[in-house]
Amino acid sequence: MCMIKNIAFDFGGVIFDLDYEGAIAAFRQMGLPDADQRLDRYHQRGIFEDLESGRIGPEAFIQALQPLCTRPLTMDAVRTAWLGYVGAPVNEQKLAYLDELRRRGYRTFLLSNTNPFVQSWAESASFSASGRPLGSFLEKCYTSYEVGIMKPDEGIFRHMLSDAAIRPEETLFLDDSPANIAAAEALGIQTLLVQKNGDWRNDVESRLA
16 A cells, blocks of 8 residues: 555544534524425535535525525525534644644645535634634645535546645545545545544554554
């Protein structure tokens, strides 16, 4: 097995704790009564997938969502609902570890199915207790809505490998979705299936040893 030089991380459930039930409650409070039928833990569907795949933007998403809701929608209300997925303050020990990995010479990336509402929080001072945005902890973030492809489609993995000029066999990918892990493995990427919302630092260290 090749030496690992690059590490790519999923976002929800890996870097921050993902609260699926919290998201359902937040969307219901906003006026979406069947939120549990429309939201997903790993891969969104319908207009939610359209948003996360970049086929529509925030304004078009709100226009499509409004007929499904019992209350008038605003950009702030929809953003608050999406942030229902954020289950707790981001673990500062994980963020410190991301810094440590970069100091040790590893190239680190985000590879995530996400959307502009969640990413606006991630790239703000509210993301961490130190006031640093997500991007300051990583070399580059590859998000589904910006790339225009969602995991587990191999296209988003190929985009990252090509754009970052990294080799799959020298890259470790962390995700809590078996389907996403399988897609990465099919391209020759080393993988680590982690427990949702778990602490994966020791497991990464074992792979780097």
